[in-house]
Amino acid sequence: MDTIDTCYGPLPIEGLVERRPDGGVRAAFLAAPAALATSIGRLVPQHTIDDARRMTKPPVTFHDNGQVRSLPLETRTVVETPAGPLPAELVTFHDNGAVARVFPLNGKLSGYWTEADEAGLAETLPLATPVGRLSAKWLAVAFDPKGRLRSLTLWPGEELPVPTPCGQLPVRLGLSFHPGGTLRSIEPARPVEAPTLAxxxxxxxxxAVGIAGDDNSLAFTPDGETSRLATVRTAVAVRLPDGSRRELAPKVRDSICGDGDHELTPLVLTFSPDAVTAAHGCAKPFAVIPKTGAHFTARPFVSAFAVSFVPKQCSM
Structure with a gap:
């Protein structure tokens, strides 16, 4: 059996080994049990395929300095994290060896195994967070290189009440934290009122797409001020220093179903110390308005009440 030398000792491998230009190992498939001593305990990488959930064997990957980067586990293992114990099927690490993300489940979706099948295995797990103890079905839990909780990603369909600078709010998809522990961002589960300078x-x-909870549409400064938000129900009128006026509003678009209906592209407002930046969705900003001398007023976006808030699900 072939082996590779790593900072965790020799590891039994099968197939090709992906290497960096300097010859160091970037990725390899394990062929037999081998325990790696990590910052959260000794973990055994996946080396077999035993059911329809795990139709392929993912590789173990490594950082340029030799530290393990991505570690799919042979069996679901409870690991100790800064937020408490978590069951894990996949763990990733920072290049300093600290845990980066813990995935309680790591099944491969296919025609034989669907997202609904995978979600059926998810269990409600309690976590110690800077905003108190939260319990939900977590898709992933992320930490920064110093071990501080960075973000939480929820399973699709999960909703969680979270204390925020705007009060207790319903959250979907995810939430994130500043390094100091204050809430950095959330993804509101439905329209919620947030205070702004307007x-x-x-x-x-x-x-919103819940790939990860790192960066969400309603964001706060470390002091709890609103720093960014997306809205489909509010427009902002701006009176500029020269007396002219400008309106920042969501965008009405044709439905992707092409049936004559319309949908909304959110207005995304970013509040910096010096300016207010406006964009439509993830597009480039269409306005950057200095705060000095400008007066901002929020009002209902009337067109929103004749348009669906949710993109249509087109039938085939």
Whole structure:
């Protein structure tokens, strides 16, 4: 049996080994049991395929300095994290060896195993967080290189009440934290009122995609001020220093179903110390307005009440 030398000792491998230009190992498939001593305990990488959930054997990957980067586990293993014990089928690490993300489940979706099948295995898990103890079905739990909780990603369909600078709010998809522990961002589960320099704005992004909870549409400064939000229900009128006026509003678009209906692209407002930046969805900003001398006023976006908040599900 072939082996490779790593900082964790020799590892039994099968197939090709992906290497960096300097000859160091970047990725390899394990062929037999081998325990790696990590910052969260000794973990055994996946080396077999035993059911329809795990139709392929993912490789173990390594950082340029030799530290393990991505570690799929042979069996679901409870690991000790800074937020408490978590069952894990996949763990990733920072290049300093600290845990980066813990995935309680790591099944491979296919025609034989669907997202609904995988979600059926998810269990509600309690976590110690900077905003208190939270319990939900977590898709992933992320930490920064110093071991501080960075973000939480929820399973699709999960909703969780979270204390925020705007009060207790319903959260979907995910939430994240500043290094100091204050709430950095959330993804509102439905329109919620957030205070801004223009007045209250109804924050909600119908286009939000929950790939990771690191960066969400309603964001706060470490002091709890609103720093960014997406809205489909509020427009902002701006009176500029020269007396002219400008309106920042969500965008009405044709439905992707092409049936004559319309949908909304959220207005994304970013509040910096010096300016307010406006964009439509993830597009480049269409306006950057200095705060000095400008007056901002929030008002209902009337067109929103004749348009669906949620993109249509087109039938075939």
């Amino acid at each position: 007045g209250p704005v109804w924050a909600f992004d119908p286009d």
